[in-house]
Amino acid sequence: MILNNRPISASHQHIVNYSLPGHRPVFANELAIREELTLPGGRPVMVSDPKLMESSGLPGGRPIASNDISDSEPLMGFLD
Numbered sequence: 001m002i003l004n005n006r007p008i009s010a011s012h013q014h015i016v017n018y019s020l021p022g023h024r025p026v027f028a029n030e031l032a033i034r035e036e037l038t039l040p041g042g043r044p045v046m047v048s049d050p051k052l053m054e055s056s057g058l059p060g061g062r063p064i065a066s067n068d069i070s071d072s073e074p075l076m077g078f079l080d
Helices: 050-054 073-078
Strands: 015-020 024-027 033-039 043-046
C-alpha cells in the first residue's frame, strides 16, 4: 500500500528483523559499540571516529576538551 501517492524505491538498507512494535523494521548498521560500557538505562556507548579529535571543535562551535583539565569554567557554557 502506498500512502499519499509516495513512490517506493529500492534501498541499500539491510533489514535485520521486525522486532519493534507495529512490525517496524530494525536496520543493520556499521556502528562500533563498546560492549563493556553502558549508559543509564542500558543504552550503548558508541566508539567515535579518531578523526573527530583532529578537529578543534564540534558542530555548534562546541570545543573538544580533554577529561584532564585544570580550568573547567570556560566549558560550562556548553553544557546542555
